[in-house]
Amino acid sequence: MVAALRSIDHLPLEHRDKAWLDWFEELSLSASVDDQPIPRGTMHLRAANATTRLADVSGTPQRIVPMRRDHGILFALIVAGRGRLVAPHQAFDLADGDMMVLGTADDWSMTFRSDFRAFILQAAAGPLGARLGRSGIRLPKVLGSTVVAAVAKSALRTLGSNLETSGAADLTAAEVALTELVASALLGEVREPAGSLTGVQTAHFRRVAATIDARLSDPDLALALIARLEGLSIRYAQKLFEGRGESFSEYVRQQRLEHCRIDLADPNHAHESVAAIGQRWGFRDQSHFSRTFGATFGMSPRQVRRARSQTEEAYPLRGKPDGRKSAAARPAPVLRAAVDRPPTARARERTDHWHLPATAETVHWGFFSRSLPPVLRVDPGDSVTVETLTQHAGDDWQRMVAGDSGAESVFDWSPEHKRVDRRGAGPANASIFGRGAGEGFGVHIMTGPIYVRGAEPGDVLEIEFVEIRPRPSAAFPGKAFASNVSAWWGYQYHDLLDRDAKRETVTIFEIDMRCPAAARPLYSYEWQPQTDPFGVVHATIDYPGIPVDHSKVSHRDLSGSGVRIPARLHFGCIAVAPREADLVDSIPPGYFGGNIDNWRIGAGAKLYLPVAVQGALLSLGDGHFAQADGEINGTGLECSLTGDIIIKLHKAGEVCPAFLRGLNSPLIETEHSWVIQSFSHPNYLRDLGSNAQSDVYKTSTIELALRNAFRQTRRFIMQTYDLTEDEVLSIMSLAADFGITQVADGNFGVHATITKAVFGERQHSQRTARP
Helix, strand or coil: CEEEEHHHHHHCCHHHHHHHHHHHHCCCCCEEECEEECCCEEEEEECCCCCEEEEEEEEEEEEEEEEECCCCEEEEEEEEEEEEEECCCCCEECCCCCEEEECCCCCCCCEEEEEEEEEEEEEEHHHHHHHCCCCCCCCCEECCCHHHHHHHHHHHHHHHHCHHHHHHHHHHHHHHHHHHHHHHHHEEEEHCCCCCCCCCHHHHHHHHHHHHCCCCCCCCCHHHHHHHHHCCCHHHHHHHHHHHHCCHHHHHHHHHHHHHHHHHHHHHHHCHHHHHHHCCCCCCCHHHHHHHHHHCCCCHHHHHHHHHHHHHCCCCCCCCCCCCCCCCCCCCCCCCCCCCCCCCCCEECCCCCEEEECCCEEEEEEEECCCCCCCECCCCEEEEEEEECCCHHHHHHHHHHCCCCHHHCCCCHCCCCCCCCCCCCCCCCCCCCCCCCCCCCCCCEEEEEEEECCCCCCCCEEEEEEEEEEEECCCCCCCEEEEEECCCCCCCCCCCCCCCCCCEEEEEEEEECCCEEEEEEEEECCCCEECCCCCEEECCCCCCCCCHHHHHCCCCCCCCCCEEEEEECCEEEEEHHHHCCCCEEEEEEEECCCCCCCCCCCCCEEEEEEECCCCCCCCEEEEECCCCCEEECCCCCCCCCEEEEEEEECCCCEEHHHHHHHCCCCCEECCCCEEEECCCCHHHHCCHHEEEEEEEHHHCCHHHHHHHHEEEEEEEEHHHCCCCHHHHHHHHHHCCEEEECCCCCCCCEEEEEEEHHHHHHCCCEEECCCC
């Protein structure tokens, strides 16, 4: 599940207060600034399940209070800022490094007098309550300076600092660990009212509790055993529990139930049955376990498990749509999913046609995600006019951005703010190289995603490209412009004639919109270190969308060269959302499509992609006015394009062309040819393990890509035309042209092109296809 960074800085003043309150409501909190709109703030939020969320919150001075309607716990660490926590009969001054334990149903307020940043872990109240028992400890509390408190603070700081890469299992484990640490800290630090355990008794109980926790799986666990192991009398051990207002059996049962609840909500245990989880924690009888669990938590074990699944899938409405128009329920994760109706910003021109503009609100930059909320919802058979922007428009701002409201919104970047902040699948805090949010681990501006109603995993999405055209320049009427970059990632970079003089060269091309059949080079310049609006210096082209300062480069006039590049308009990057990860670098292509960079996907062509998530979540970008096979210098002729597409859906199990059966990689169909597309690693996200998005760059070879293209082409022809392997091998060697699609995208591409005429009157069969 993606952790989304949301900033109210990008919203009009009149919208900021409501947005901020909506985001805080997900933590059962509210905020105010003397009844004025919140002037500035960001929130980075990740959810593990219905009760566990981790937030990184930054803001200006404000007052935060609980909504007092949910019984939950907040572990909050002040990373920076000064404030004051006030509750009935107590108050605490807050500073950097302070950690608080807050109840969302309690009466308190926290007022920050300066800009602040805090890490907040929201958790269920039950586990902490069970550990504290009836000790009389009342929240809120600020942890002291004991060793165990320091460990708790360090744990929350580490978790918050790694929010970007923390998964649901990490948050669930952190909830358990922090609950234990905080309980120990509170029991050891807080002096309780008369009638509770003494300090010595509290220390004894902590030892007893640790021994019990280590043996909870024993269904025959008895007080006599615990007392003997700890060197205590049975009667004294009983008094320890009586001092907490509970019995030994009540304590053990509650601890077992809490462990079961945590495991049921933990995706790492999703493969285990409810009965197995109950037995692991000492419940012999499943019926007794289910009844006791339901009486304690108000829902059955299976309902807890279903709630976890629904939480994981609600954001981005991955369930099969029912066709009804209704407001979407608030999901537990980071962003609200769009309601099931056409967004007002996307004008519907006919009953089956949509227009999707490229603006800061309709694009995502440098990554794919199964958790992105759709910007448009369509039915199979609908057509869409999709605007796209090239990530290279900053190479010549005056020609490709200035005066174009859509482009200006996407590229809007000043020392104060950056409207589309994340550019790539890297950490949002740029903690690896410091280039910028997303680190440029992915560079393409993608318009979308488009949710296709009825699309489910196993189906095949068909995208037909009816027409593609350049985006006219706003500042130079009648012209369009494009950029080609001989970049450091290109095949040529380490093989220049002067190998000691590494350089990157940008060439700007002009297109006459009266006859856009070719582009002519206008001028070029060698890249010089550029300083972005946030003050980061980029010695190479290592981050997308940097506005080039042309006073720092020298132009070489190419307008009289006489060179003309024929048009091959296509979108280099067309993807459905992959299922394997929440943030996927847009550069390496795969089974889901992505950065295919095959110029044959132009007007009149069809692209078939296997659907991996509900709704497919289709995105398009990386417009190319032209590109040759190989993409040798690292880029095509990068150009903002607008395309008219028709989206169709082939359902698994329904009668459809045989070539769709078992489709597991992009397939291109033109009027006269089939183009079978493959890569070094067709499904690198699955096959290369946890470091797939790094290892794909290191392990890709043309040999692997050719081998996979050969195998996929063999399968395609045998299956589509009912031919034997020997027949197909002969045809492939005589009539299938294998070509290198690209060596620029990390996952190298090889394609095979074969004309349909080769098969004469032999038609591909219509079969029941189960992709």
